[in-house]
Amino acid sequence: MMKLGIFGNPVAHSKSPLMQNSALKSLAINGFYDKYLLLDGSKIKEEFKKLDLNGANITIPHKEEAFKNADEVRGIASKIGAVNTYVKEDNKIVAYNTDAPGFMKAIEEFGEIKSACILGAGGTARAIAVALKDANIEVTVINRSREGRLEFFENLGCTCYTTDELLSLSAIHYPLSTIIINTTSAGLKDDLLPVPKELLKQLMKNTKFAFDCIYGKITPFLAMARELNLRYKDGKDMLLYQGVLALELFLGTKITQSTIKQMDKCLK
Ligand code: NDP
Numbered sequence: 001m002m003k004l005g006i007f008g009n010p011v012a013h014s015k016s017p018l019m020q021n022s023a024l025k026s027l028a029i030n031g032f033y034d035k036y037l038l039l040d041g042s043k044i045k046e047e048f049k050k051l052d053l054n055g056a057n058i059t060i061p062h063k064e065e066a067f068k069n070a071d072e073v074r075g076i077a078s079k080i081g082a083v084n085t086y087v088k089e090d091n092k093i094v095a096y097n098t099d100a101p102g103f104m105k106a107i108e109e110f111g112e113i114k115s116a117c118i119l120g121a122g123g124t125a126r127a128i129a130v131a132l133k134d135a136n137i138e139v140t141v142i143n144r145s146r147e148g149r150l151e152f153f154e155n156l157g158c159t160c161y162t163t164d165e166l167l168s169l170s171a172i173h174y175p176l177s178t179i180i181i182n183t184t185s186a187g188l189k190d191d192l193l194p195v196p197k198e199l200l201k202q203l204m205k206n207t208k209f210a211f212d213c214i215y216g217k218i219t220p221f222l223a224m225a226r227e228l229n230l231r232y233k234d235g236k237d238m239l240l241y242q243g244v245l246a247l248e249l250f251l252g253t254k255i256t257q258s259t260i261k262q263m264d265k266c267l268k
Contacts, residue, residue: 002031003052004250007038007066008059016057019243019266023255026262041065045093048086055250056086057243063123070095079130082123085246096249099124100131102242110179110209110231113137117177117203118158119194120184121149124213128183129153140175142166142195163195171202179209187212187219194221204228215239215267236267
């Protein structure tokens, strides 16, 4: 029997078990995907082995610890410094980041993207910025704080501002972009905008598409995009595709559209 799961803290709210178990069922695979509350991220490898898992996903706040503890890191994850997927291969743990390609897949329907404006500079922003830069897309990052946050993006070749730095410029110097992406948690459990209203309005006037990593609700960020007639979407497809790509890594094979549709239904 294939044993899979997700580590996080908190983890009770995660939709991954629902999504992955429905996929296993539709593929007639004898396996189960469970949730595991993990308080101490530095114990992740130990726990993975103790539970005798074949694969796992890792969510907040353990993606960086998971990166440090893996036996081997593959692909884009080594540039990001965080992983959300562990796969047992022989006797070692191989780690990947499927958030980054999951995001790129989610924005495919917007067509060609030349430049992106990312709000926020946490772990999700890092994954997205690396994926966009790898696709030769120009990236601007705006975060409310600088210390320990913006250096990573500057080293990656992104243009970076704190919100206050941008506010001190005249609006003609605000970045132009094809897409604006909210990676902050503003709007997740509150009614906040990621940056002050007038600034966001101007940034949205300078772009075509809006994407919020938060899923399942119209955040104040998405409400403004709608008001300004931008094409927009929430983070549901990012969640879906990171799960699809993780499942393909667990199984070592591509999965079909009908299974992807089945997984998608669980997120509605
Ligand atoms: P982090 O804690 O690593 O980063 C949070 C970022 O948000 C920081 O840049 C922080 O700024 C900023 N921030 C937080 N609150 C505010 C606020 N009120 N106003 C302005 N900025 C704020 O979080 P993650 O990167 O892990 O996650 C970010 C979001 O992405 C979450 O909402 C999460 O649910 C979502 N997500 C969605 C996924 C999907 O598949 N759809 C996958 C992963 C995440 P500062 O640096 O100043 O503290």
